[in-house]
Amino acid sequence: MADTLPTSRVGTPDIYQDLRQRLTMGGFAPGQKLLPGPLKDEYGCSANTIREVLLRLSAAGLAQYEDQRGFRAQAASAQRKSDLTKFRILLEQEGATASIRRGGIEWEAQLTAAHHKLSHIEAEIDRRGMEPPVVRLWCTAEWEFHDALGAACGSPFLRQTFRAIFDQFRQQHVTEAGKYGFATGNVAEHRRIVDAALDRDEAACRAQIHAHLERNLLPDS
Amino acid sequence: MADTLPTSRVGTPDIYQDLRQRLTMGGFAPGQKLLPGPLKDEYGCSANTIREVLLRLSAAGLAQYEDQRGFRAQAASAQRKSDLTKFRILLEQEGATASIRRGGIEWEAQLTAAHHKLSHIEAEIDRRGMEPPVVRLWCTAEWEFHDALGAACGSPFLRQTFRAIFDQFRQQHVTEAGKYGFATGNVAEHRRIVDAALDRDEAACRAQIHAHLERNLLPDS
DNA sequence: TTGCAAGGAAATTTCAAAATTATCCGCATT
DNA sequence: AATGCGGATAATTTTGAAATTTCCTTGCAA
Incomplete structure (x- = not known):
């Protein structure tokens, strides 16, 4: 039958693009923590999916990642x-x-x-x-x-x-x-x-x- | 008591470094698939941990990632x-x-x-x-x-x-x-x-x- | 013999929860 | 009053399994 869920359900490109835009357009303060907890609720997905997206964003230089210490928006100086x-x-x-x-x-x-x-x-x-x-x-x-x-x-x-x-x-x-x-x-x-x-x-x-x-x-x- | 496990158990830096070296020193053929299945056994961790490492390696340009199609060693041309x-x-x-x-x-x-x-x-x-x-x-x-x-x-x-x-x-x-x-x-x-x-x-x-x-x-x- | 479709196996991706680790706050000691 | 130690709380990381998708094989028909 037709899917009842309105979610796109194709990989995580939407979440990635949205977070990328928020990071490059002032959605987060420079050193602000990017908590998987609230974000997973906001995007209606699991914390692991958020983590995957943040990992890629930190590889792109838009976020910072410290082992065992989570993610932050890139600092400004x-x-x-x-x-x-x-x-x-x-x-x-x-x-x-x-x-x-x-x-x-x-x-x-x-x-x-x-x-x-x-x-x-x-x-x-x-x-x-x-x-x-x-x-x-x-x-x-x-x-x-x-x-x-x-x-x-x-x-x-x-x-x-x-x-x-x-x-x-x-x-x-x-x-x-x-x-x-x-x-x-x-x-x-x-x-x-x-x-x-x-x-x-x-x-x-x-x-x-x-x-x-x-x-x-x-x-x- | 002292830990009985010889594994380092601190994040995944060892797996990342090891895979990075294998990719830059001929451990994998150019277009070869990088399967989380065998790799998780080899490194004694979960498939998700391997996935995380491969994601970072593909962001570094050493591996390729195609949505829903997994990872490959970077092609040569x-x-x-x-x-x-x-x-x-x-x-x-x-x-x-x-x-x-x-x-x-x-x-x-x-x-x-x-x-x-x-x-x-x-x-x-x-x-x-x-x-x-x-x-x-x-x-x-x-x-x-x-x-x-x-x-x-x-x-x-x-x-x-x-x-x-x-x-x-x-x-x-x-x-x-x-x-x-x-x-x-x-x-x-x-x-x-x-x-x-x-x-x-x-x-x-x-x-x-x-x-x-x-x-x-x-x-x- | 060739092309296509359906079924099954394998791989990928997502999820929810357990285990590990860091952070914060109160308390005793100096 | 300042410093260091523990315990409670919160966040991160890993795990194992379920759900989804892709890939390959086999059988059927043209």
Whole structure:
């Protein structure tokens, strides 16, 4: 007969994705404990399933795991953010320059499309401020833009590492003053990155990526 | 009273480390299934504990995980190896140049020590061939050398990513003709890398790192 | 002989509970 | 008053088994 249970019952992808989003969008305070007990009730599953999800999230760097001491949301610190930024700049520059060398017309199209979508949403935010429904749109749009930059780099490893770093980078920002890492200068900076990329100017593209992110670096670096 | 069980019984770090070593040193064929059933008997624990370890290993890239289809040792392919090499060259070059800029006398000492140890072992291998007990020594010595190169880069993220890539890189090589990624030219190449690093010559160091690894790249790259 | 379907065996995934371990709080001692 | 020791409580980790899914084999029909 037809199943009476509304639960999806296919692996644990829903729980993983939901917790990942909560971790990267401020659902938990930086050092907060992630208790399997309450979470299992919330998601209507066993503590072991929660544990499995948290284990994968800690492998992705979004949570911390200490043996016999459970899970915590990743801690936030200026040093961590700076290191994250430094590494992100490196990966994004490499991905962009490789894409400039290897990418064709379809890459340009994808990049232009992603930038168009992003700038539209950012204009909306400039007008009406950051409201929760728009913020989620902005998050995916900004990811898609920065992902499109390196989409033609030809290295799956570079891209998957960049994705992991990007998520952690955002996680560090979400905790700050509810700004979600959005600044008013972003619109112009994104445009300058796209222009340099479409001009196939590797050096300029590198410089613009650095300029876009350098405000997150500590002075010493 | 004193425990009668000889098992360590503290978390699962032993199982993780042991399986990690087996995966990076040829204990499993490339696409081989990693069955929780036999493994739980071998390690004397439950299938769920094995599952937890395999989950972490797949997050580290050493195993594959497909939903509802279990775990496999990571597959080997020329393309994967090439991409891995490309990314490793990038990370190792960045780590080395940053260390050259930031490292002090203690970094030089650590690097020299690691190289001395490695070259001693490699000389031993040149004389007596590659026997199992020596191979394990060589693996840790080669890791310690390449790790020492970037030890002063100041970026924990760069180093931990490099470690993950290095493991997967070795995993791709172990499956080939029992060579474990060792070639007779290595001794000289390692020396040239050290010399360039101690000379604080960033460009030369980059070039030597590339020369050391380029034989693993596919022509197109 | 080939293709397909159904049945059965094996493996994976989830669950609930037991066992182990850490954390917290009160009490005695210094 | 501060420190160290025990016991109670809570959380984590492991376990063994049930439920679900996949894979393989066998039989049937075209």
